[in-house]
């Protein structure tokens with residue numbers, strides 16, 4: 001789940017005394033920042049892997065200027081404002097993008113702290129003042145390290161999540177590609193599922209996972225032979241029997257895995273043709289035996305299929321499709337979920353128009 005910027009504010013847990021002390025200290029350190037930066041960049045340049053992350057001398061200089069500003073104007077000045085948060089986020093992102101090992105950032109901070117201790121020994125005679133400064137600096141440094149690390153992993157998680165989403169969608173497209181459905185069906189259907197989850201009071205993580213997982217509902221169709229999947233006319237009973245295997249096939253394609261999205265995707269693939277009254281397939285599950293995600297996917301999948309034109313049928317009107325959901329409430333669909341769907345018709349409509357099929 002992506003970390004929201006607002007959540008970062010929780011990290012800004014530093015007391016007013018420390019902030020005041022840092023403001024005092026910033027005046028003291030300002031004339032010595034060049035010396036301090038020289039020591040930090042000597043450390044970086046002495047390390048082959050650390051210096052290799054900078055393309056050239058200009059990039060190194062830019063990083064130095066940026067970092068100096070960050071320490072001088074924010075960390076050592078107790079200036080933890082919105083701009084500081086954005087800059088820290090940017091530093092974490094840049095480090096992740098450039099492949100900077102986080103150990104170099106903490107290593108640089110060890111150098112900084114050593115420099116600060118040396119400077120304080122030279123500049124401040126009174127031991128109590130020195131230790132007051134050092135305490136405040138330690139707090140600020142830990143805060144900053146924590147935030148930069150947080151931003152680093154935030155970027156990494158976002159990149160992994162994007163990749164997982166791409167892989168999920170590719171697999172889903174492979175499933176839909178052989179069918180009469182389009183890529184936009186899975187986009188619309190998955191966004192409708194997400195809206196349903198939010199309307200049911202599920203948290204954003206669950207709703208987002210449902211959006212990522214639901215496109216895989218028909219991945220098992222990969223295992224259905226073309227002569228059945230693409231047959232223009234009605235399927236006979238034997239063919240329908242094979243077609244009804246696609247949920248189970250989906251359940252074998254999607255692995256059993258503890259990750260929420262994968263667990264959900266597997267459950268949806270297995271249960272999106274189950275019916276509330278127990279007359280569905282493949283297991284004939286009944287009522288709440290069908291996992292919630294499967295019950296949500298069933299409604300959104302059927303609704304979107306009804307309002308979409310297919311080679312074998314015209315698109316139904318929205319009203320006709322909503323009437324159908326109501327008719328099937330308590331038979332095919334969970335009645336409470338049908339009510340939820342009816343409550344969010346404006347959101348559903350906006351998804352339909354945003355991801356409408358291209359006219360051909």
Ligand SMILES: [Fe+2]
Nearest residue numbers: 217218272273
């Ligand atoms: Fe299906």
Ligand SMILES: [Fe+2]
Nearest residue numbers: 181217218301
């Ligand atoms: Fe579908």
